[in-house]
């Protein structure tokens with residue numbers, strides 16, 4: 612429940628004017644609600660392709676993580692992925708060392724950035 616800044620009467624948050632004294636309730640600093648800040652999305656270098664926009668193995672193909680842009684839109688409060696160190700890839704031994712290869716990091720899906 613909010614109060615009128617002028618007369619102290621109880622008003623609804625949705626009220627534009629105080630029903631008792633008629634004071635304008637909008638624009639008063641006491642009524643400026645803090646909008647919950649949505650994290651901005653920012654362009655971060657794609658970890659999987661190293662910001663080249665190309666798949667590593669098939670260099671003619673666009674990166675499957677960033678669709679060839681070289682970056683992904685990441686909420687700005689996300690740190691670099693702790694799982695892969697921001698590289699977007701982790702080393703997988705597979706069944707045999709001959710087919711060992713890098714695979715997309717399961718935490719950040721190859722982007723290189725992930726929430727903790």
Ligand SMILES: [Zn+2]
Pocket residue numbers: 615616617618619620629630631632633634
């Ligand atoms: Zn009032």
Ligand SMILES: [Zn+2]
Pocket residue numbers: 657658659660661662663664665674675676677678679680681682
């Ligand atoms: Zn990429």
Ligand SMILES: [Zn+2]
Pocket residue numbers: 692693694695696697698699700716717718719720721722723724725
């Ligand atoms: Zn990762």
